[in-house]
Amino acid sequence: MTQLQVNTSRPYRIAVENGSLPRLGAFAQEVFRPGARAMLVGDSNVLPLYGEAARRSLEEAGFSCARFSFPAGEASKQLSTVQALYGALAEHAFTRSDFLVALGGGVTGDLTGFAAATYLRGVGFLQVPTSLLAQIDSSVGGKTGVDLPQGKNLVGAFHQPRFVLIDPQVLSTLPPRFFADGMGEAVKYGCIRDRALFEEIASHPVREDPERLRRMIYRCVDCKREIVERDEYDTGERMLLNFGHTLGHALEKLHGFSGLTHGGAVGVGMVWISRAGERAGLTEPGTAARIAAALERCGLPTGDSAPLPQVLEATRLDKKSRDGVLNLVLLRRIGEAFVHPVPRSEVEAFLEGCNHA
Numbered sequence: 001m002t003q004l005q006v007n008t009s010r011p012y013r014i015a016v017e018n019g020s021l022p023r024l025g026a027f028a029q030e031v032f033r034p035g036a037r038a039m040l041v042g043d044s045n046v047l048p049l050y051g052e053a054a055r056r057s058l059e060e061a062g063f064s065c066a067r068f069s070f071p072a073g074e075a076s077k078q079l080s081t082v083q084a085l086y087g088a089l090a091e092h093a094f095t096r097s098d099f100l101v102a103l104g105g106g107v108t109g110d111l112t113g114f115a116a117a118t119y120l121r122g123v124g125f126l127q128v129p130t131s132l133l134a135q136i137d138s139s140v141g142g143k144t145g146v147d148l149p150q151g152k153n154l155v156g157a158f159h160q161p162r163f164v165l166i167d168p169q170v171l172s173t174l175p176p177r178f179f180a181d182g183m184g185e186a187v188k189y190g191c192i193r194d195r196a197l198f199e200e201i202a203s204h205p206v207r208e209d210p211e212r213l214r215r216m217i218y219r220c221v222d223c224k225r226e227i228v229e230r231d232e233y234d235t236g237e238r239m240l241l242n243f244g245h246t247l248g249h250a251l252e253k254l255h256g257f258s259g260l261t262h263g264g265a266v267g268v269g270m271v272w273i274s275r276a277g278e279r280a281g282l283t284e285p286g287t288a289a290r291i292a293a294a295l296e297r298c299g300l301p302t303g304d305s306a307p308l309p310q311v312l313e314a315t316r317l318d319k320k321s322r323d324g325v326l327n328l329v330l331l332r333r334i335g336e337a338f339v340h341p342v343p344r345s346e347v348e349a350f351l352e353g354c355n356h357a
């Protein structure tokens with residue numbers, strides 16, 4: 001199986017096919033009218049690698065193609081980049097019949113999607129994710145947005161792409177650090193939804209085997225599809241995707257968003273929260289150790305020396321915190337997640353000692 005359909009308010013398809021990037025134009029023909037114009041958006045690392053193949057394919061399919069490039073990195077995920085992109089769209093007189101193409105990692109997808117959600121009150125866009133994290137997570141589900149100096153992802157919109165084209169072959173150029181980062185999210189999908197996927201990741205290296213890697217991406221995307229379909233606007237079940245993220249975000253913040261990567265921080269968060277779940281009798285014994293072993297196999301950390309009181313302090317602004325209650329995502333066992341609300345006043349006691357095996 002190589003294609004999936006996401007049944008959101010506007011359904012769309014996802015193709016997960018090795019070597020599919022040169023067929024981008026043919027996929028675009030399925031969702032955009034002939035003669036429409038495309039704005040190809042990418043960062044300073046990805047456009048030089050894959051921009052030309054994408055442009056050629058779009059033009060061969062009859063779409064004229066403009067380009068917008070920005071400096072690679074999270075620092076570009078801000079309103080000034082989106083404003084420059086609006087300017088490029090307006091200069092080329094883009095209309096609502098034209099479309100944007102996000103060719104890159106999660107930063108590109110998030111900011112391009114946000115520009116598409118807001119330019120002329122909404123134009124279509126395609127996701128062509130090129131990092132592992134973007135392929136298994138951020139390109140699917142329609143969350144778009146940018147950061148503010150006060151925090152990450154504070155401005156955004158729900159805007160589903162018209163098509164997601166995933167070519168796992170482009171991951172051959174992804175630096176190992178970013179590959180490991182994406183594997184942290186893959187372990188997460190196994191933990192919350194798919195025990196067999198977890199076992200596969202825990203027992204086999206995937207990067208060197210193109211078909212195994214493709215299948216892993218497909219299964220992660222399928223997990224996300226299922227959750228997004230049930231909760232498109234993130235009012236309930238989608239919270240499960242945040243397994244490991246409450247503590248992970250706090251650790252990222254304490255490390256000043258450098259040193260510990262997002263995937264690394266989420267990995268530590270998954271181990272710690274599972275240890276707390278085990279101690280509370282809510283999580284099957286041995287779960288935290290199994291997650292730690294899987295993360296280690298992927299080259300990710302399994303612990304951190306940050307003091308727990310500081311980590312707890314850093315969770316105070318967590319989006320999963322409502323009315324004095326922190327909604328923690330726990331596992332019953334590998335493959336089965338649930339939300340466990342804990343009153344703020346009891347969070348410290350619940351998590352006590354979770355940072356030590």
Ligand SMILES: NC(=O)c1ccc[n+]([C@@H]2O[C@H](COP(=O)([O-])OP(=O)(O)OC[C@H]3O[C@@H](n4cnc5c(N)ncnc54)[C@H](O)[C@@H]3O)[C@@H](O)[C@H]2O)c1
Nearest residue numbers: 045072073105106107108130131133134138143170173174
């Ligand atoms: N919208 C969502 O649902 C969602 C979900 C999770 C994360 N995110 C967001 O995703 C972002 C992180 O995504 P990311 O890790 O992909 O970051 P990124 O877009 O910065 O990409 C990581 C790095 O890899 C490079 N790169 C990407 N593909 C490459 C390739 N094939 N070859 C060589 N280099 C390549 C990029 O240039 C960049 O330097 C964060 O901003 C996060 O908030 C969004």
